[in-house]
Structure formats: structure tokens, C-alpha cells
Amino acid sequence: MPKSRSSVAAANDRDRSEIAYVALGSNLGDRDGYLSRARERIGRIPKTRIVAESSIAETLPIGPAGQPMYLNQMLAIETSLDPHRLLQELQSIERDEGRTRSVRWGPRTLDLDIVAFDHTQVHSPTLVVPHPELRNRDFWLRQLEELRGVK
Ligand code: PH2
Ligand code: MG
Ligand code: MG
Numbered sequence: 001m002p003k004s005r006s007s008v009a010a011a012n013d014r015d016r017s018e019i020a021y022v023a024l025g026s027n028l029g030d031r032d033g034y035l036s037r038a039r040e041r042i043g044r045i046p047k048t049r050i051v052a053e054s055s056i057a058e059t060l061p062i063g064p065a066g067q068p069m070y071l072n073q074m075l076a077i078e079t080s081l082d083p084h085r086l087l088q089e090l091q092s093i094e095r096d097e098g099r100t101r102s103v104r105w106g107p108r109t110l111d112l113d114i115v116a117f118d119h120t121q122v123h124s125p126t127l128v129v130p131h132p133e134l135r136n137r138d139f140w141l142r143q144l145e146e147l148r149g150v151k
Helices: 005-012 031-042 083-096 138-150
Strands: 013-026 048-053 057-059 070-081 111-117
Touching: 013 031, 013 083, 013 138, 031 048, 031 070, 031 083, 057 138, 070 083, 070 138, 083 111, 111 138
Parallel strands: none
Antiparallel strands: 013 070, 013 111, 048 070, 057 070
16 A cells, blocks of 8 residues: 555654754865855755854864864754754765765864754754754754754
8 A cells, every 4th residue: 555645754754843953064075055055955945944144263273283274053943844854864965075985073074964853853863953062062052052042
């Protein structure tokens, strides 16, 4: 028997949308270009729209020494995608923008992290939200404040 429309939708969607906070980071190559393409691509994720953009901060690299400075930004998005589906979409954008996964916390062209949801927590082997590093990154905390203040 063919799957009903509702059971197909249930695999990827939630009943209602919610606000997610997505961190953008880049410390290799044309950093502004990577962030700008990331915003453009995130705006085209299905069932998702950008609600607000934080300012862009230049930040000291956390992790192995000798890396270039980062540009970091955060977006508030409204999405009805399931958190793991959203993660897949973000990882696909990272791959398209030349991201390779080698050194932990090493330099990267584009890093997209789900930092928090307004009403959901996730604890799975592939995704933890709120992001475990949120409390340790003052620039994320500031950008999250900025975004929660405007919506
Ligand atoms: N991301 C990392 C490792 N180190 N440092 C800064 N300044 N900004 C980041 O976004 C960042 C980092 C791994 O996700
Ligand atoms: Mg990261
Ligand atoms: Mg990441």
C-alpha cells in the first residue's frame, strides 16, 4: 500500500514551526563570501525562513594554535523541519562550500551549528541541542541575546 501523504510528511516535519538559532563560522579563504553564501542557501532550505541576522564578529580561534581569526554570525530561523533533518540540510551546505572534516576544531571554510531551539532539546548520538559549547563561547551568547531581543 502506498504511504499516505501524512506519513511521508511525518518523517521530516513537525506539526508546527519553531525558532532555531544557527551559528555560521569561517576562518579560511573568503570568509565574508562563505557567510554570505551560507545565508543565501539557508534561506532556501525547505519549510524554513530566516527571521533575523545577528551582527558579524571577528573572533579569536578556539582550538589548535596558529589558525586564522574567525568570522562568526548567528541566524534566527523559523523552521518546521525535524532537528535531524535540519542538521542534514546544514551539513549538505557545508559540503558544497568545501568543508572537509579532519582536525577537531581545526580551520574550516564554513561551519554551521545548531546552537539552540526556543522550545526543543535534543540528545542523540549525532546532535545535541543546546550546543554543549554555548556556555563557553561569549560571542555566541552575545549573538543569541541580540537575536532574542529582536523577535
Ligand atoms: N568553531 C570551532 C572551533 N573554534 N573558534 C571561533 N572563534 N569560532 C568558531 O566558530 C569556532 C572556533 C569548531 O566548531
Ligand atoms: Mg562549530
Ligand atoms: Mg560544526
